[in-house]
Amino acid sequence: MASLLDAYQLVHDGVVALSVVERNGMRIDVEYCKGKIDWLDWKIAQAERRLKATQLYYAWDARYGSKLKYSSAPQLRSVLYADLHVKPFKQTEGGEESADEESLRQTGVEGIDHLLKMRKYKKVQDFLRGFLRYEIDGRIHPSYMLHTVTTYRSSSSSPNMQNVPKRDAEAMEICRRAIVPSLGCQILEIDFSGIEVAISAVYHKDPSMIRYLKDPTSDMHADTALDLFMLQGLNTKLKDMPGGPTLRQASKNGFVFPQFYGDYYITCAFNVACNWLKLPQTRDWRAGDGIKFNGAPIAGHLVSRGIEALSDYEEHVRKVENNFWGRRFPVYKRWRDSWHRDYQRTGGFEMLTGFRCFGVFGRNQVTNYPVQGTAFHCLLWTLIQLVNRTRGWRSKVIGEIHDSVLFDAHPDEVAELVALTKQVAEVELAKNWKWIIVPMRVESSVSKIDGSWASMRTVE
DNA sequence: GGAACTCGCCAC
């Protein structure tokens, strides 16, 4: 196990390496940004024109007139929850009625769609404006900090390059198109696959989790999906069936990962029902036209198995949760309990990388911090090696996003960079830290020559 | 007029 001095050395070397990354900076397409910002102005104005013909705008204008601000949550709250007598869907942290996207969609008020469009395009515009704000000679030089985060992860600012849209296809395309390689070069991104799950295993050492990680033919998310959607007994692999990949994704993002972070069955059931099964407000499963499996709505299948309302599904997910922790990953569960008990006794804990956390933390924080921190330290160690061993290359490390490294890569060096990163991350890392007892894997994707960060294809 | 706070929302 690593000492406190080892932890210090990692931060020291990390700061030095990241200073090189900052100096390298990344090229942005200034003319593209300017043109797109204007286009977004037009899109925002278009959405505003449409909003102005709706019930929502009518009520908003009636109360606020010339003081109306589309981005004011307090104004929107008054209009919706006082004037239009909408029933609040949930509260904010500060105890107010929420006006976030989820709550707004629940209201069913005419005009909400246009307001959300305005919000979205404004948000995208802010990213492009942020790039231009920090542009010098066609490049930006985002800062990377190692001293700001409780878990000893990194953070990024000025601009923050660690939260550029990816999930929403349109927002992703618009924002990432702005990030381009040096002339004649390519953007190369290499990321650890599933590193937080792997790192959790080096702490809890749950044998069935380790089996999943070591056996590439096994699939934890698919197996859990069978429980979640009552599909046990299939004779074909879930992934190979129509709708199977979607069910697997629902299981992964709606149940497995939230459970690892400390979520519980009530919210998991609700989110799976709303986001994947498309459970309508009537709470009638049959009315849903959500994801299909083998051509039929999965909601219909669940109805045929006696799940007729959300409360039935909650009860089912409670059993899935009990099975998940009690039968599938009991050792993981026991680790969380004992890790938390030790924290309660001592007031702190130490990561395998030597970093120490002392303070007042909740249970989920205590069990999540070591995983999140240690996973990042694997990336940081790799990045340090890459920066130091590519000195004098035409390719440069230009960024880092918690479990991935970004290069501005010369075409002649792409293959070498991929090979070097694989060697460092998949072989040398585990030699440096003997406690890495599960396989580490990286995946690479690359843009075309002179192509932007928006169009990345997998490297075989 | 600026500091501090809340809210909403993007990433991993």
Added chain:
DNA sequence: AAACGTGGCGAGTTCC
């Protein structure tokens, strides 16, 4: 027992 972890940032708002 507790109930999804970590950030940065823009905008609005409140406080001094």
